[in-house]
Amino acid sequence: MFKKIISKRLISVFSMFVFCATLGIHPSTSLADDKAPGSSNDSFFQGVWVGEWTGHADPSIRQGVTLEIGQKIRDGVYEVNYSWEAANYRSGNVPAGKIKTEGMVKDDTIHFSWENKQGKKFEMMLKKRDDATLNARMERPGPTGPMGRPYSETILKRK
Numbered sequence: 001m002f003k004k005i006i007s008k009r010l011i012s013v014f015s016m017f018v019f020c021a022t023l024g025i026h027p028s029t030s031l032a033d034d035k036a037p038g039s040s041n042d043s044f045f046q047g048v049w050v051g052e053w054t055g056h057a058d059p060s061i062r063q064g065v066t067l068e069i070g071q072k073i074r075d076g077v078y079e080v081n082y083s084w085e086a087a088n089y090r091s092g093n094v095p096a097g098k099i100k101t102e103g104m105v106k107d108d109t110i111h112f113s114w115e116n117k118q119g120k121k122f123e124m125m126l127k128k129r130d131d132a133t134l135n136a137r138m139e140r141p142g143p144t145g146p147m148g149r150p151y152s153e154t155i156l157k158r159k
Contacts (some may be wrong), residue, residue, distance in 0.1 A: 002017055014053055021147075026102065028145060038066070042072045042078075043069070043072070043078060043105055043110075044108075044128060045069045045070050045078065045103075045105060045110045045126065045128075045134075046070065046071075046078065047068075047069060047158055047159070048066065048158070048159040049065070049066070049067040049068075049069070049113070049126075049156040049157065049158055049159065050065070050066050050156060050157060050159050051064075051065055051136065051154050051155055051156035051157060052064045052065060052154065053065060053084075053087075053138075053152050053154050054154070055087075055090070056149045056152070057090050058089075058090065059093050061064060061087060061088065061089055062087070063085055063087035063094065064084070064088075065082070065083065065084045065085070065088075065154075065156070066082075066083050066084075066135075067081070067083075067126075067156060068080070068081040068082075068115040069081050069103060069110065076104055076105050076106065077102050077103070077104055078102065078103050078105065078110070079100070079102065079103075079106075080100070080101050080102060080110075080111070080112045081098065081099075081100050081102070082098065082099050082112075082114075083097065083098035083099075083126070084094075084096060084097055084098070091145060093097070097116075099114045101113070101114050101133040103126075106113075108127060108128040109125055109126060109127045109128070110125075110126045111125050111126075112121070112124050116122045117149055120140065120142070121140070121142065122138060122139070122140060123139045123140075123141065124136065124137070124138050124139075125137045125139075126156070129155065131159045132157060133155055133156065133157050133158070134155065134156045135153065135155060136153065136154050136156050137151055137152070138151060138152045138153075139151045
């Protein structure tokens with residue numbers, strides 16, 4: 001049991017480093033340009049962001065999401081808490097859930113990734129749109145089913 005937990009953690013950490021390396025993200029990136037005016041935060045991204053994903057085949061399907069970007073862990077790396085509401089998509093039911101991970105900031109974007117209990121990987125990229133909104137893109141690498149979609153995009157607003 002303990003070996004299984006350790007191996008999953010190591011795989012998770014390794015995949016984050018590989019993901020960041022492929023994107024060319026370096027933790028030594030300066031965050032001076034990412035500060036919001038009048039803010040004492042280290043990064044523009046820190047705070048709570050809310051929005052919703054819509055269904056691809058049926059845009060009336062909505063799934064609320066909340067993203068909290070917390071304290072700096074080290075240069076360019078921040079705590080990330082991502083949660084989502086339950087939704088009934090055509091491809092199946094998605095139960096509500098939450099993850100806690102680390103996000104890496106570079107210029108006007110922040111990237112983070114995670115793996116669910118079934119082993120499916122997800123990668124999220126958030127890009128600054130203006131002072132109160134972000135463009136969010138969630139990618140699902142690997143094979144997708146006939147009703148699946150390799151990515152979703154939405155806009156998140158500062159809460």
